[in-house]
Amino acid sequence: MSALVPSDGAATLDGEAPATLEVSGVTVSVSGREVLRDVSFRLAPGQLTALIGSNGAGKTTLFRVILGLQAPTAGTILVDGHPRARRNPMIGYVPQRVFLDPDMPLRARDVVSLGLDGHRLGLGLRRHADQRRRVEEMLGAVDALRFADSRVGNLSGGEQQRVLIAHALVSRPRLLILDEPLANLDLRAEREVVDLLGRITRDQGISVLISAHDMNPLLPVMHRLVYLARGRAATGTVEEVVRPEVLSDLYGQHVDVLRVHDRILVVAGADERLPAGLRHAGSAAGAAPHTERWEP
């Protein structure tokens, strides 16, 4: 890996708190193709980290490895300093695209309760008072009390996302990971979810890792980012990572970083400055930098 690509060493972690998640040298090969190559980063408590990359950059694979649903070809994952167990109560997870049918007989409250005991056998008819209190508390924390007794399938996309976040948080994890939580949300819902995630990170003192293809909505709340392209990762603050030299090296193709008002656009630039062999490497891998969505 090039020296240009910043990666987290122990020295770069802010403060003395132990990492809630430590990913070191993770490589994943699927039938001979490297989906992730030597990815390393650490997450500190109370920090919100964005995992940015276009479709096919390896975001979902990285999440599957962190969740223990897929074994890395090389590298290690430590959660709170311990090797990750298959069912890790330390990790709360909000998957991408949960299809909630309006017919489903599940209230928002039931979905949050399943976050506490959905992995247990039996009917769970006798919930303790403190369990019920915990569910109420979480519904309140994500501002979902108003629709707690509505069917989840009838809620709006943003409301469903908040319920799923409460589901993930109710068991008091140390790390919350969300796979594209902003996809398919309108601007207002997007703003609500982003504000909520910022608040949760601050109030609960947990690490939050959010994948997204566009970093802009997350800029106001994120502390650091992991930028994935072609299976490789650059890690650090926005100022450290989102620079033309770092991202060009990551993509293997010249990219420009434009700042328009408070938005950052990463665009494929003219690539005369790179040797011919590198010019089309990025697009050949199907992971060329894309023009960020522009919304007035």
Next chain:
Amino acid sequence: MGAVSAIFAAGFFQNGSVHAALLAGAVAALVTGAVGTFTVLRGQSFAGHATGEVAATGGSAAMLGGLNPLWGYLGIAVIVAGAIEALGVQRPRARDLATGLVLGAGLGIAGLLLYLDTTGTSTSGAAVTVLFGSLFAVTRSALPGMVALGGVSLALVVLTYRLQLLTALSPDLAAARGVPVRLVSLAYLLSLAVAVSLAAETVGAVLATALLIGPPATALRLTKRPGLAVLGSGLIGVAAAWAGTVLAYDSYYWPPAGRSWPPSFLIVAVVFGLYLGSGAVQRVRGRRRAPLAPGAVPAATA
């Protein structure tokens, strides 16, 4: 007393076949309704329907061998359920194709076996019995087996209830929580196999779908609580089975006089009627609640 005798024709409560029919219908409907709730939740109505219909192959084979068709239904349904799990087809389109192919092949074999049943032996009503059921012909000797099977199926539902809900919500989410998703699916498919076998024994292999999908669809319209949906679906099924049995007994006095209407038809008719009725209830409730929640939550029903 007048009202009672107007509903229950003479001899209803003394008739042995009626007792057997009431018990068999209740067990089958209760189990099928409860299990069917998860079939609907998983969006696998077609696979559930196919399991029931392909079970006709086993039922007709069992009759050819002089056995109670129940054991034939069960054998085939378990095999089909196992095959669905072994194939593990996650993509809905591919799953529909595979299900359709198995369904076609299975019914083809059933057609052959039923032909042999009706031509080779004295059981001339075999085709009707296997495909459309004959509740009043359920023998007393089959009842203990039916009750035991129903108990096993319900036990699976109770044991894996929360796991099934979480898996239906999102298999990814369940897997991340350490839920053995494939094992949970297998438990569901086993309870489904038992449920459709019981339903096939009472209303026939073809009409098993009606008991599997109708009561849950009705219950899902009436409640938004998962536990109530499962329980309600089972009870709606039982109500339909009993109402159908009573009507079938009474129908001896309906035109054309002297011949009873088939209970399977009447049960399915009640199931469908209840479903239509639940739609009306849903609309009335929706209208009553709509003004209370302006704009924000679209039609928070039930």
